[in-house]
Amino acid sequence: MTTARDGSPRRRHTGNLSSDRLGALARAALAVAGPDAVLWAPRQAAQRWAWEPITSPDDLDPRTWRRMVNTRISPKGILLPQTQEVFSWQGRTPKIALDVPPPPQPAVILGLRPCDAVAFDRLDEALLVGEWPDVAYARARSRAVLVTFACESMSPECMCEAAGLSPTTPSGDLLVLPAGESLLLEALTAKGEAVLAELEGREPMPEAGSLVDARREELAGAAGHHAPGLAAGQDWTRLPPADPETVLAMFGMPGWEELARPCLSCGLCAFVCPTCHCFALTDEPRGDTGRRVRTWDSCGLTDFMRAAGGHDPRPAKAQRMRQRFLHKLVYHRAAHGSLMCTGCGRCAAGCPAGLHIATAAKMLLAAAEQVAQDALSGCAAPGRPQEDPQ
Amino acid sequence: MPDAGQPVGYPAEVLRDLQQLVRDCARSLLEQGEVGMVIGHRAAAPYGRGVPAFVTEPGEAGQLMVGPQCQVGIGKYLLDQTRATRGRVAVIGRGCDILAARRLIADNRVAPDQVLLLWVPCAGRAVPEAMAKGGAVARHCLQCDVRLPEPGQDGIEIIGAHLAGALASASLVGEGCLEATAPRIAPAGPGADNAGDAGYERWSGWFEHCLRCYACRATCPACNCDICVLESRSPQWVERSTALPQQFMFHFIRAMDVAGRCVNCGECERACPAGIPLMDLQQLVAADITELFGVERPHVPGEHEPLGIFDARDPDPERPARTSGGGALS
């Protein structure tokens, strides 16, 4: 007797499905998600893997996914679209009519990698926790079913282990462990349970039971399962809880300037990131009609913080980059106890200037150790941070 | 260099010699105080790809590298570094880096006396995804005409001229990279397969995936305005929403504004996370500029921008254009 990821008490529920029955799994998930649900899965187009709506689940072949480490763009847009209408209007004050768009169709996201599945947990923390949950995201999220596929291979870009995760981290509503010709399923939430139940309702399916743990062991031990990139051997969970002193020390590190030198102030890192969720609200008038949309934004862009009147609290790119990395590795953790980076590696792979979050992490770990040592050796704390890098 | 995938067909020993020359040159420049900074490449994970190196101490010159892994264009960094550095700034780069620097100079953004340009021969640069497979050369490198330094240009010095020949003969395409190097779009225009609806569908397909992350603009040496019209709210030419018309406007404005100013470095396409073949557009426009206005090698910054001058004998839209593709419908 354990508790599910969503806290619901449950008996461990697993299943063993032949991999050519993936379509059935998909349809079961669709049934759970609702009548008008849309199925999303990775598909290869123009040499890249991308998330696309799938109309014929039976064409899905998990074997092809083995060639995919991960999609180039994260799946966050499925539940948090880059462009989302908040409301539309018609007429002019005083005679103005507002109209709120209908809720999105429920989504089944099939084939998530653990790093991306965990990323939705992070988005939940950022957008749903607290007094003012993000209504639009909440609606999409509550009706979505997440089916995670454990990774059978890693690329030089992968950093999940540095981020405290693994290629088999239980995440999403249902975890799938590919094992040869069969898919070992493990329900992780009530939704996952429902999917398995639905599946069993259609045809008898054996329990996977201990096979799941065995396969997880196997995958974890398998070669090439240790982040080979710059992040190799790093463990960001060792970053200390963000006590003011440490944060000030990290904030004041002189290294930011040098680290940021190559940065070109584009927004790529945030736009490919599965957990970045900053947005901008803008109006799009068309005569007497129009709409208010929210669109992805990035703290790396030069005008991100520019206020009406032109003031910009973060004019230097070093300041913007510090904000980004500290938010990923320190600030969010202080608020919600978890790293805002799941180690998917997209930013590092995509950065046109070859910047790497692991470089920043290394710097932060060093700074933290310094603080710790100073504390031990009883000598004075670093005190006030240095001047902002300009 | 960590897990560097040396692309097939590169003469490793030539690159090694070239690299030594580059390091020595940078070291002596810094030692003699000729420059305050040398911008070049150094190896970094993943793939051991070459990322920008900003060397200010003679001792650091040893980290400089050359070769196909040097993906990141470094010319544009002069914009920041000439302002941030005491003394001149040297760029040790390939033809495209040099052209990028010349673009900034031509655009009045960098003073010629603030920079020192050192041109290193190049055998093309690798495609990120293909690095693991042993590297493929970026498409536009196949059409590149500045791989080998052009002597006799003032303000530009050449490193390793004697090695250029060896690199010139180097095969440009690595293992399993043909698809990466194949041109994706054929020239449009009446008759061409992607003219009209087909072309529109094709570009719509690409633009649908555009994230508006501005990486193309951020890396483009011709996009060097301090404040960009693409983010302007008044007048607002492009709205933030990623609807298709906005995407077309975004890419039309960018293509038009760099028309005749693009240095053919391919940075936009390399940087694009959606893999949009942006260089196709630029190369089509460059060909048009040559055809319509007789400007040879429009990617080489000259005294005038092709759109900043005119010739009374330019083709006239009222008369049928010289060839298909251009001119007004009459």
Next chain:
Amino acid sequence: MAITSGGAGTKSAFQPRIVAFCCNWCSYAGADLAGTTRMSYPATVRIIRVPCSGRIHPRYVLRALERGADGVLIAGCHPGDCHYSTGNYYTRRRLLLAQRLLTHLGFDQGRLWIRWISGSEGAKFADTIRDMSASLQVLGPNRKGRDQRA
């Protein structure tokens, strides 16, 4: 299918929308002359007055198409007669290239017309609008780069 002059008489199903940027000194005056001499052309055109065709950035062409135009006309003084001596030469280069770029993006070349119309060429202005309307009727409504809410 052709529009009868004046747009009166046989009204065809599809009336194209043309945005015309006319330079104040030649083409706008030409359009005025078409009026003073009571010529007639289809009511398909909306003229926007600019000091010189050299003022028009190619962006305007796409913006007009985006916001509902089926065709865009850029009209200026004949090359060599520009009131500001050289403006239209730059226009010619910039818009010829813009036209190429649009075709590369899959737009129909006939969506953008560039014409030189002097203050004395009222007839040429009327003819241009007539021809352009007719050829746009053949092309049909523009859907490319079109903002559906416009």
Next chain:
Amino acid sequence: MARIGVFVCWCGSNIAGTVDIEAVTRAAATFPGVVHVEDNRYTCSEPGQAGIRRAIEAHQLERVVVGACSPRLHEATFRSAVASAGLNPYLLQIANLREHCSWVHRDREEATAKAIDLVRMAVARAARLTALETSTVPVTKRAVVIGGGVAGIQAALDIARAGFPVTLVERSPSLGGHMGQLDKTFPTLDCSACILTPMMVEAAAHPLIDVRAYSEVDKVEGYVGNFRVTVRSKPRSVDRAKCTGCGACYEKCPVQVDSEYDLGLGKRRAIYVPFAQAVPNCATIDRDHCLYYQRGRCRICERVCEAGAIAFDQLEELAEIEAGAIVVATGYDEFDPAVYGEYGAGRWPDIITGLQFERLVSASGPTGGEIRRPSDGRKPEAVAFVACVGSRDEAKGKAYCSAACCMYVAKQAMLLREKMPDTSVYVYYMDVRAGGKGYEEFYRRAAGQYGVNYVRGRVARIYPSRGRLVVAGEDTLLGRRAVVEADLVVLAAAMIPSAGAAELARRLSVSYDEDGFLTEAHPKLRPAETNTRGVFLAGCCQGPKDIPATVAHAGAAAAKVIALLSRQHLATEAMTAQADPGRCSGCMSCRPVCPYGAITARDAGGLRSVADVNPAMCQGCGACVAACRNGAMTLLGYTDEQLLAEVESTWR
């Protein structure tokens, strides 16, 4: 949102006949910002304008839209109406409901729909209009005329006679230019010197004309009304105030050199007055040939000069002259016929140019008007003229026609026949262009009663044989070879812009064509103006002309200058370009496309420079705005916001 008033005009039945005014006003009332709509039978009439004024006050209107006839007709009218109600005149927008709508459309329904669109566009634009001010610049009441030939003198005199001071700058030691070298002038055959000399004298004597001969323009700064012209006066080594022009010095000067004035046919001394009627009548020492300057001794002139005017240590003077206007009258030079090797010019002394012939036939010339062969001084028994040498020949010369040659060849042929009736004269020509009052008759007289042999055809080559010159050509009319043995050959060489004209044009930022002639602002309507406000053209610097055309052109330029200088202040355009220094990244792509040189780079500190527009020079074409990539450049009155507002409201 600005409070907008819309005024729809019936224009009698002109608009109302085709457009349903009532429908338009009803629609206009619903447009954003519109707080008042009314219609008038004739909005441009006094009551109509009064209506606008009333409404502005009654409804506190902040913008006015008038739906009426073309703005090219009544924009000024309505602007003043708006202004008289205390509103900025540029807060007016006109919708062209007549020329662009009611007069070109027959279908009432269509015309009405279009009229509504036009008003909507105007309202949308009006909402984004901003108040504009025309600033003024003072006018310095002086003109600088560059070039002391007949064009420059004429212009200087006209301007001075109107009461404005003039500085007349001439490169050579004396005024007069090429006209001073001519003998007689067509078609009247009156003596050139006789009509030019009085002008020269008047110019020199005129209290308002400051003649600066032997001087050149070094630098030109500033803009219309406020030019600063730096004039460099070369040292004559003679004190102009003391020199009486008695001539004792050049009587005694031991050095002889070729005379520029006589084009090498005669000699002058190292100290000289170029010609008898020279103005100013003051000697000049040619330092390149003077023994004292070359060898350090001689100084004979100093000894013989009773006025003690010789000043060997004279230095060049730089004077900065403030002027409101500049007239360029730099004239022409003769095309060098040596380009035509087959004509042997420069190789055989008896092959001369038209201008040289003028000196040869002139009573003041080296031969005292006796026509002699330069080589041996013999009287020529046969003389051949060759027209179009360098003109109308794209291959080796110039594409254009030099306009004066046909006539001066006829004139010179006549003079010859008059002086030496037994000398036979041949004229090789392509065709005779005698467009001008009395010209055709003049040419007929030459060919007819003067018995000049006109041979239609180009000359293939000219070569010496037995002491004479064989002119081998073809008579294209008779279709046979036309070979003439002549003793003297005169080549009617083309007119080309005088040396340095292009350089001067660059200093004035005036454009010039591929032949180097300065470009007028408009080929038909503004022939004496240039695109640089305040700079005008007179005479052959703009293109080949004969004397009457030159004088007329000079008069035109003078009239423009007078009109300019008689203003106390110049109003600058209100609708000018403006660069936003905060947004401009200083790429200066705008600079080359500006036809008025109004844009300069200004240091903005921190290694930044930004574009700067001089509103006094800007004419508001907007070329720079289209050249600006990031929208830093704006054209007041035609901003992107305003134009986009029109585009976006076109059909909604």
